[in-house]
Amino acid sequence: MTANNHRWRKAKNSFMQALTMVCAVLVILPLLLVFFHLVTQGATSINWAFFTQLPKPVGEVGGGVANAIVGTFTLIVLASLLGVPVGVLGGVFLSEYAYPRLNWWLRFTADVINGVPSITWGMVVYGLIVVPIAVPFHGIVKSVDPERHLVTVQNPAGNARSFTIGPQTRWNLDAGTGVESVPPGTAVIVAFHMDGSRQVAEQINAPSAWRLALLRLAALHDSVSGFSTLAGGLVLGLMMIPLIMRTTEEVLQLVPSGYREAALALGIAQWRMIAQIVVRTATKGIVTGVLLALARVAGETAPLLFTAFGNNYWTHKLTQPIDALPLKIYNYAISPYDDWHRQAWAGALVLILLVCTINVGVRILTRDRFSGRKP
Amino acid sequence: MAAILKPMPNHPLDQKSGSSPALTVRGLSIFFGTHEVLKKVDIDIAARAVTAIIGPSGCGKSTFLRAINRMHELNPDARMEGEIRLFGDNIYSRDVEAVMVRRRVGMVFQKSNPFPTMSIAENVTVGLRLNGVRDRRILTERTEESLRMAALWDEVKDRLNDPAISLSGGQQQRLCIARALAVQPEVLLMDEPASALDPLATQKIEDLIIELKKDYTIVIVTHNMQQAARSSDATAFFYLGELVEYGPTTKIFTNPAQKRTEDYVTGRFG
Amino acid sequence: MDNHFDIGLDELRQKLLLMASRAESAVNESVQALMQRNHALALKVRADDDIIDAFELEIDEMAIQLLTKAPLASNLRLVTVAMKVCQNLERIGDEATKIAKRARDLADEPPVKIVLDLPRLASMALVMVKESLDAFVQRDSAAARAIIPRDKEVDALNREMHNALALHMMEHPETIGRCLHWIVAAKSLERIADHAKNIAEEVVYLCEAQDIRHHLKK
Numbered sequence: 001m002t003a004n005n006h007r008w009r010k011a012k013n014s015f016m017q018a019l020t021m022v023c024a025v026l027v028i029l030p031l032l033l034v035f036f037h038l039v040t041q042g043a044t045s046i047n048w049a050f051f052t053q054l055p056k057p058v059g060e061v062g063g064g065v066a067n068a069i070v071g072t073f074t075l076i077v078l079a080s081l082l083g084v085p086v087g088v089l090g091g092v093f094l095s096e097y098a099y100p101r102l103n104w105w106l107r108f109t110a111d112v113i114n115g116v117p118s119i120t121w122g123m124v125v126y127g128l129i130v131v132p133i134a135v136p137f138h139g140i141v142k143s144v145d146p147e148r149h150l151v152t153v154q155n156p157a158g159n160a161r162s163f164t165i166g167p168q169t170r171w172n173l174d175a176g177t178g179v180e181s182v183p184p185g186t187a188v189i190v191a192f193h194m195d196g197s198r199q200v201a202e203q204i205n206a207p208s209a210w211r212l213a214l215l216r217l218a219a220l221h222d223s224v225s226g227f228s229t230l231a232g233g234l235v236l237g238l239m240m241i242p243l244i245m246r247t248t249e250e251v252l253q254l255v256p257s258g259y260r261e262a263a264l265a266l267g268i269a270q271w272r273m274i275a276q277i278v279v280r281t282a283t284k285g286i287v288t289g290v291l292l293a294l295a296r297v298a299g300e301t302a303p304l305l306f307t308a309f310g311n312n313y314w315t316h317k318l319t320q321p322i323d324a325l326p327l328k329i330y331n332y333a334i335s336p337y338d339d340w341h342r343q344a345w346a347g348a349l350v351l352i353l354l355v356c357t358i359n360v361g362v363r364i365l366t367r368d369r370f371s372g373r374k375p
Numbered sequence: 376m377a378a379i380l381k382p383m384p385n386h387p388l389d390q391k392s393g394s395s396p397a398l399t400v401r402g403l404s405i406f407f408g409t410h411e412v413l414k415k416v417d418i419d420i421a422a423r424a425v426t427a428i429i430g431p432s433g434c435g436k437s438t439f440l441r442a443i444n445r446m447h448e449l450n451p452d453a454r455m456e457g458e459i460r461l462f463g464d465n466i467y468s469r470d471v472e473a474v475m476v477r478r479r480v481g482m483v484f485q486k487s488n489p490f491p492t493m494s495i496a497e498n499v500t501v502g503l504r505l506n507g508v509r510d511r512r513i514l515t516e517r518t519e520e521s522l523r524m525a526a527l528w529d530e531v532k533d534r535l536n537d538p539a540i541s542l543s544g545g546q547q548q549r550l551c552i553a554r555a556l557a558v559q560p561e562v563l564l565m566d567e568p569a570s571a572l573d574p575l576a577t578q579k580i581e582d583l584i585i586e587l588k589k590d591y592t593i594v595i596v597t598h599n600m601q602q603a604a605r606s607s608d609a610t611a612f613f614y615l616g617e618l619v620e621y622g623p624t625t626k627i628f629t630n631p632a633q634k635r636t637e638d639y640v641t642g643r644f645g
Numbered sequence: 646m647d648n649h650f651d652i653g654l655d656e657l658r659q660k661l662l663l664m665a666s667r668a669e670s671a672v673n674e675s676v677q678a679l680m681q682r683n684h685a686l687a688l689k690v691r692a693d694d695d696i697i698d699a700f701e702l703e704i705d706e707m708a709i710q711l712l713t714k715a716p717l718a719s720n721l722r723l724v725t726v727a728m729k730v731c732q733n734l735e736r737i738g739d740e741a742t743k744i745a746k747r748a749r750d751l752a753d754e755p756p757v758k759i760v761l762d763l764p765r766l767a768s769m770a771l772v773m774v775k776e777s778l779d780a781f782v783q784r785d786s787a788a789a790r791a792i793i794p795r796d797k798e799v800d801a802l803n804r805e806m807h808n809a810l811a812l813h814m815m816e817h818p819e820t821i822g823r824c825l826h827w828i829v830a831a832k833s834l835e836r837i838a839d840h841a842k843n844i845a846e847e848v849v850y851l852c853e854a855q856d857i858r859h860h861l862k863k
Contacts (some may be wrong), residue, residue: 118552259490261484261486262488262490263490263501265446265481266446266478266481266502267478267500267506268505269474276505277501281490281491629854630716630719630722630854641716642650
């Protein structure tokens with residue numbers, strides 16, 4: 001062990017220490033860059049109007065993103081209504097009830113789903129729910145006018161609409177094709193588009209049971225587009241479920257089995273033991289998991305593109321489209337207007353502040369007041 | 376086969392002295408999967424006495440204890456044969472739920488486990504509350520009664536609402552004993568209750584056990600033979616799943632009948 | 646491999662046996678001094694008694710130490726028996742010393758003209774001592790039990806000698822002093838036999854865990 005050797009080893013040690021430190025610091029750099037950029041670009045646009053006003057029409061300067069902020073919160077609440085109970089109870093099942101093969105598959109599936117890109121979720125909900133209730137108009141054929149190529153359909157609410165039948169109209173009925181062959185009284189779904197003031201039928205279908213059920217559900221509203229707050233909440237909620245399920249399960253697993261045994265040994269029934277002993281002990285952890293899932297879905301944009309869609313006005317009904325911060329940012333950012341760009345920066349800053357607040361809140365919640373013990 | 380030897384008169388093992396056994400075990404075998412953990416155990420546990428279960432690790436003594444309150448059923452691979460009667464009632468009969476058995480047979484574990492989200496008083500009454508007892512008066516009375524019986528009342532009577540985890544290790548274990556006593560079981564099972572405690576706390580627990588046996592039947596698993604010798608009336612020696620010898624404690628520790636018992640007790644193995 | 650406790654028990658046993666052989670020698674030599682009127686031997690026996698006393702202290706100390714380790718079952722019996730046996734051995738040593746004192750006194754005076762069966766008494770007592778110690782070493786409970794009834798024979802023989810000496814004293818008053826020495830020596834031998842019987846009873850307890858003292862023999 002020569003002195004040279006010793007110096008060489010010391011140098012290697014210092015080098016490795018420096019290298020790993022640089023890499024660690026590099027991680028923080030992008031975050032700092034993002035913050036810096038957002039603050040410089042967006043902070044100036046943050047004013048009272050930004051938070052309280054609706055967007056101004058295209059081209060006009062000013063206005064705010066109040067509806068988007070409220071929309072984000074609305075969607076989070078809706079998503080929680082679905083995601084939290086299902087996720088927590090699912091996590092309880094995985095943790096407390098032993099069905100080895102089933103649980104293995106459930107965990108595997110949940111982990112896979114957690115990795116599914118959010119845009120896929122959006123498309124699934126779009127295809128299953130938005131589309132079936134959107135474009136078509138459904139009802140009973142009231143009358144047919146072959147000369148003027150019109151078919152009049154009356155929907156269950158009593159509204160009657162006349163659709164122009166053209167050569168491009170696709171027919172999907174048992175009773176042949178052509179306007180003549182549609183007897184009055186047939187139930188149909190009409191996919192149409194607007195041509196000026198005419199409603200031109202693109203496709204006329206016999207409704208499937210699933211579609212009919214969805215349509216009946218959606219009969220409460222008259223959204224032509226099918227995009228709705230409910231759909232947006234649904235997709236975010238679905239994304240939350242596997243996330244919350246896994247974190248809940250992991251937190252429950254951390255509860256020492258001694259508590260379960262002690263409770264059972266007192267003659268307490270299993271479900272009561274789970275609810276009042278195990279879950280109660282793990283409450284902080286479960287809440288943490290829920291909040292982190294909320295923070296995650298609050299920033300999702302892609303799925304909302306297909307479901308909530310966006311709205312420049314206040315949304316009054318859950319069956320109407322709604323705006324959210326990420327959507328607004330997206331729409332503004334790709335627009336050609338400088339004012340909207342500024343607002344996009346500001347929106348991004350607000351969004352990141354929201355996410356950070358939730359994370360900091362989680363840390364404060366789980367802060368340990370007694371030295372050394374994990375909650 | 377049980378080697379129940381002739382007991383001294385007025386000894387708890389002397390059935391003629393008036394009390395019928397608290398637990399009669401016949402042909403008890405327990406399997407975890409294909410592994411036979413207990414092999415055809417026959418034993419009568421005397422009422423209002425302390426019975427110690429000794430034996431080397433893996434001999435089945437904890438499994439035997441947990442069979443008495445059906446806690447071995449928590450293991451999905453567990454299977455049992457044979458019979459256990461609690462004061463004459465078959466605790467494994469089809470119409471008896473495990474929950475009902477556990478209200479008559481309480482258990483204290485090796486590592487004290489008071490529920491962390493509850494205060495001292497709440498811990499004591501949890502067995503009652505979560506089984507539907509709401510009457511404030513009963514709960515308060517039972518709290519004081521159980522804490523007195525566990526020799527903890529004087530130390531905590533002024534801070535019943537403090538979190539249970541603020542107590543020391545020995546106090547926590549006595550709290551767990553109070554918690555078990557609050558539901559008024561007939562039998563109290565203890566799985567190495569003092570093994571995680573310092574000698575002073577251990578001493579208190581042993582004194583407590585000797586006091587409690589006036590009212591309860593106590594079965595205690597211990598790997599500490601001096602503890603068994605100090606605090607029990609009868610001792611059962613298990614080895615590799617079999618009951619090798621069962622008799623009055625003095626006899627087991629001064630002149631055991633079986634060579635295996637002698638070898639274990641003098642430290643030649645285990 | 647033996648653990649330290651077993652090694653300690655072994656040491657206890659060895660020491661006890663050493664003490665036992667010393668006690669045996671003491672009795673042997675004291676009887677010899679008596680019969681052969683050997684003044685020097687008598688003094689030696691008296692001096693050696695200190696060694697036996699020291700053994701008693703050592704063995705009791707070792708036994709207490711072993712008790713702190715809370716021995717159980719046969720180990721427990723061994724330790725308690727060792728303490729009792731060493732006490733009996735020490736008393737045997739004391740009795741041998743008493744015999745030696747009488748031997749010294751008798752050696753300084755002319756012999757008494759009386760035929761005494763003291764050698765037989767002495768050998769019966771010696772044999773009992775030897776056999777009880779053998780039974781201890783061999784853990785032979787039956788052999789120990791066999792020793793116990795013989796104590797009665799020794800008692801009987803002692804009474805015989807006592808009576809014979811008493812008679813002689815009445816007929817020849819000038820021999821009273823010397824006869825008293827003989828009576829005391831015989832008594833000591835009888836006590837030695839008693840102690841040997843005690844040791845035998847302890848051996849039975851060690852082997853069978855039966856306490857046969859003060860009882861009718863089972």
